[in-house]
Amino acid sequence: MCSRFRSVWVMVCGALLLAAGGCSSTVPGAAVPPPGNMVEGNLQSLLQPGPLRPVRLVRNPLAGDAETVEAGKRLFNQFNCSGCHAAGGGAIGPALIDDQWIYGSSGANIFWTLIEGRPGGMPSYGGKISADQAWRLAAYVRSIANLPAEEEPVATSVPASAVDRGREVFLQGSCVMCHTIRGTVSQSRVGPDLTHVASRKTIAAGTLTNTRGNMAGWILNPQNLKIGTQMPPTLLESRDLQALLTFLESLK
Amino acid sequence: MMLFGVGLAFGGCSRRSAEAKVEQPQAVAVPASAVSVPDDGQWLMASKDYANNRFSGLDQINAGNVRNLKLEWSFSTGVLRGHEGAPLVVGDTMYFVTPYPNILYALDLKNRGAKKWEYRPKPASASQGVACCDVVNRGAVYWEGKIIYNTLDAHMVAVDAANGKELWKTKLGDINQGETMTMAPIVVKGKVLAGNSGGEFGVRGWIAAVNAADGKLAWRAYNTGPDADVLIGPRFKPFYARDRGKDLGVSSWPADHWKIGGGSVWGWISYDPELNLIYHGTGNPGPWNPDIRPGDNKWTAGVFARDPGNGEAIWAYQWSPHDLYDYDGINENVLLDLPINGKTRKVLVRPERNGYLYVLDRQTGEVLSADSYVHITTSIGFDLKNGLVLENKSKTPSLGKTMRDLCPSAPGGKDWNPSSWSPRTRLLYIPHNNLCMDMEGVEANYIAGTPYVGASVKMYPGPGGNRGEFSAWDPVRRQKAWSIKEKFPAWSGALATAGDVVFYGTMDRDFKAVDARSGELLWKFRTGSGIIGQPISFKGPDGKQYIAIADGVGGWAGAIVAGGLDPRDETAALGFVGAMKDLPAATNQGGALYVFSLP
Numbered sequence A: 001m002c003s004r005f006r007s008v009w010v011m012v013c014g015a016l017l018l019a020a021g022g023c024s025s026t027v028p029g030a031a032v033p034p035p036g037n038m039v040e041g042n043l044q045s046l047l048q049p050g051p052l053r054p055v056r057l058v059r060n061p062l063a064g065d066a067e068t069v070e071a072g073k074r075l076f077n078q079f080n081c082s083g084c085h086a087a088g089g090g091a092i093g094p095a096l097i098d099d100q101w102i103y104g105s106s107g108a109n110i111f112w113t114l115i116e117g118r119p120g121g122m123p124s125y126g127g128k129i130s131a132d133q134a135w136r137l138a139a140y141v142r143s144i145a146n147l148p149a150e151e152e153p154v155a156t157s158v159p160a161s162a163v164d165r166g167r168e169v170f171l172q173g174s175c176v177m178c179h180t181i182r183g184t185v186s187q188s189r190v191g192p193d194l195t196h197v198a199s200r201k202t203i204a205a206g207t208l209t210n211t212r213g214n215m216a217g218w219i220l221n222p223q224n225l226k227i228g229t230q231m232p233p234t235l236l237e238s239r240d241l242q243a244l245l246t247f248l249e250s251l252k
Numbered sequence B: 001m002m003l004f005g006v007g008l009a010f011g012g013c014s015r016r017s018a019e020a021k022v023e024q025p026q027a028v029a030v031p032a033s034a035v036s037v038p039d040d041g042q043w044l045m046a047s048k049d050y051a052n053n054r055f056s057g058l059d060q061i062n063a064g065n066v067r068n069l070k071l072e073w074s075f076s077t078g079v080l081r082g083h084e085g086a087p088l089v090v091g092d093t094m095y096f097v098t099p100y101p102n103i104l105y106a107l108d109l110k111n112r113g114a115k116k117w118e119y120r121p122k123p124a125s126a127s128q129g130v131a132c133c134d135v136v137n138r139g140a141v142y143w144e145g146k147i148i149y150n151t152l153d154a155h156m157v158a159v160d161a162a163n164g165k166e167l168w169k170t171k172l173g174d175i176n177q178g179e180t181m182t183m184a185p186i187v188v189k190g191k192v193l194a195g196n197s198g199g200e201f202g203v204r205g206w207i208a209a210v211n212a213a214d215g216k217l218a219w220r221a222y223n224t225g226p227d228a229d230v231l232i233g234p235r236f237k238p239f240y241a242r243d244r245g246k247d248l249g250v251s252s253w254p255a256d257h258w259k260i261g262g263g264s265v266w267g268w269i270s271y272d273p274e275l276n277l278i279y280h281g282t283g284n285p286g287p288w289n290p291d292i293r294p295g296d297n298k299w300t301a302g303v304f305a306r307d308p309g310n311g312e313a314i315w316a317y318q319w320s321p322h323d324l325y326d327y328d329g330i331n332e333n334v335l336l337d338l339p340i341n342g343k344t345r346k347v348l349v350r351p352e353r354n355g356y357l358y359v360l361d362r363q364t365g366e367v368l369s370a371d372s373y374v375h376i377t378t379s380i381g382f383d384l385k386n387g388l389v390l391e392n393k394s395k396t397p398s399l400g401k402t403m404r405d406l407c408p409s410a411p412g413g414k415d416w417n418p419s420s421w422s423p424r425t426r427l428l429y430i431p432h433n434n435l436c437m438d439m440e441g442v443e444a445n446y447i448a449g450t451p452y453v454g455a456s457v458k459m460y461p462g463p464g465g466n467r468g469e470f471s472a473w474d475p476v477r478r479q480k481a482w483s484i485k486e487k488f489p490a491w492s493g494a495l496a497t498a499g500d501v502v503f504y505g506t507m508d509r510d511f512k513a514v515d516a517r518s519g520e521l522l523w524k525f526r527t528g529s530g531i532i533g534q535p536i537s538f539k540g541p542d543g544k545q546y547i548a549i550a551d552g553v554g555g556w557a558g559a560i561v562a563g564g565l566d567p568r569d570e571t572a573a574l575g576f577v578g579a580m581k582d583l584p585a586a587t588n589q590g591g592a593l594y595v596f597s598l599p
Helices: A066-078 A081-085 A107-116 A131-144 A162-172 A212-220 A238-249 B125-130
Strands: A009-012 A039-041 A053-057 B008-010 B027-029 B070-076 B088-090 B093-097 B104-108 B114-119 B141-143 B146-151 B155-160 B166-171 B186-188 B191-195 B206-211 B217-222 B269-272 B277-281 B302-306 B313-318 B334-340 B343-351 B356-361 B367-372 B379-383 B388-391 B402-406 B420-422 B427-433 B435-441 B455-461 B468-474 B479-486 B495-497 B501-505 B510-515 B521-526 B536-539 B545-551 B592-597
Touching: A066 A081, A066 A131, A107 A131, A131 A238, A162 A238, A212 A238, B088 B141, B088 B536, B093 B592, B141 B186, B155 B191, B186 B269, B191 B277, B269 B334, B343 B427, B427 B501, B495 B536, B501 B545
Parallel strands: A039 A053, B420 B495
Antiparallel strands: A009 A053, B008 B027, B070 B592, B088 B093, B093 B104, B104 B114, B141 B146, B146 B155, B155 B166, B186 B191, B191 B206, B206 B217, B269 B277, B277 B302, B302 B313, B334 B343, B343 B356, B356 B367, B379 B388, B402 B435, B420 B427, B427 B468, B435 B455, B468 B479, B495 B501, B501 B510, B510 B521, B536 B545, B545 B592
């Protein structure tokens, strides 16, 4: 299945299979990926309505490192994955060393299976483990299944869809509870208006220079940067965080 | 010799005319001689009777004619996981509960098993992720027009036996804490009794009583923790001094560990109406790794006698204090009256996981005898004076150390699969294991709703190479009368009948009838999948005797097939896969009921 695709760019249908960030079509102000665009995401199916579309496989950002696999092995025991999957032969949960994958064997498939859980009894570890831990676990699981570490590196240029994806992250996450971005559904006045946030020199009430790094730290753990701030921490998978930052940088 | 409680006297099954409404008979337990009480031909609880004897008084099928037994009809349950359940027969209807998703079927015995209705409780799919040993269900109970059973997601449900309508549904446990329910309940004086599963998830074990009339919780007794929770009060009189003292369910654990210490109730409950006591086992302590929980870990891996009215504990006994090997204590407690040293004693006979067959005084909890019925290396004998297994200190597993040649293995000399007693041959028929294991203690992190085991196990066949055995045990002479070696663990229940024929099934797809006195194989039938179910016998609307069994391999022993596990990992399925690598060559998944009779 997906794991068999060694190259980053593969022709898989699924222009309508939406990005891992969620289904955008029901959210006002968020773009539906236009036909013809490449689709990124946690593909579960090769069955395609309509013509084939190129798909960008989400790659494991920590793949290809022996330490990642070793760390994943420790996590596999520490989070009791071994309790259900044994040493890969399975028990309560399915075997991981065979060649049957109900929800796909790509790094992203495994990542999302860990985060989302699966209906047959796989618990959702979302909120219990960090994105990095999930990627390490994904790398370990692929290693015991004798699957190659991961796809080749993706191009470093920002994909055209990154701003759209970042918008989805913003609009579907908790940001909308407090902030306004004019022209979108985000209209709350609890926190600052972010319509032109990219034009500002500083953030956090003037305490931080408005750089991508500071913004990332501010989003993830504001209390670290400004004790007593009303801004709550937001746990984001690294890919979503990067997309969100790119989106915020576009708000000039 | 009088035998207590073998037969239940029922109100009688009405079949006066075809159009007459079937009176749903009432189970009334009457202590009586098994031989003198006629069997009414029904099967109203998984164990047939309160005494857990599983003896059918029907004798049309006997050792002389059983070779003519023919398949009358079969029924696919549409479910492919391990079928450990017993069918029920009430009047003209057979009821059967499948493994998850726990569908209840009502089948018409007047029309060769035609489906009358089905009821789907729709248990939470996620519950499959916290069921340690396949998503099994061991059966239902009939009571006052209701079929009552437990669902995998820890609910108890009552269904109208006439039409399949849900009457009440009560949540008893929380899957997010690792609790499931798999056992067959019994009903005593209008209270449905059942407990939780989840000893591999750090649950806190309990038994609950639910009012059959309305589904309201009547009482709940925990098996760990303070006396107030265990329902230990002034009436609690354990036989052995080590079991006396305040809050032993707290002090026999490291601080607060009793809250996640196991002691679940997922096996069998017996009832003695004369003493008005129920008997239930308690499961293994958690995690398996014993280093993490120094102390006797009360009241895990033991047995309680309780007052069914309020749950009050009357006595308790631990088969395996500070259990080292997952010697879960939940097997059937077979209630018999036996001559012991020239005196008739009310006893409880228990083929236990630790490899000993116990005879206890069921009034006091005193061990009268304990004899090995399988190959044992984990202990060196039994101290009858103190009622304690003499542990083999050289076989104590610990963190980071692999201990080898541990016999019996984690599923024990015998697991949940219930034995059957014949008052005619005075033998207990025991389906059991011949398995050993290597075990290594590993780290265990408690994360609610995930496995809490802390052991890496690999099982393999015991001496002789046969992984199973079917034994006839004489509890008075304290020895085996005969036994049959089986290739795979004997993981089905047993059924003894007044025709002196004993039935059981094998994981390699044979349903067998053997001579109750000699063990001679008299008949066998090849089923579609391996058998881990509980055989029953009943009288059909036509007055004929029938035998019924479900196939559908699975359970812990059959997880390699039911769950499609990978044999290259011997530690898979908590180490059972190591001993079952050739099971996929012997059977596929399946799930069907088979009903047999003489032509």
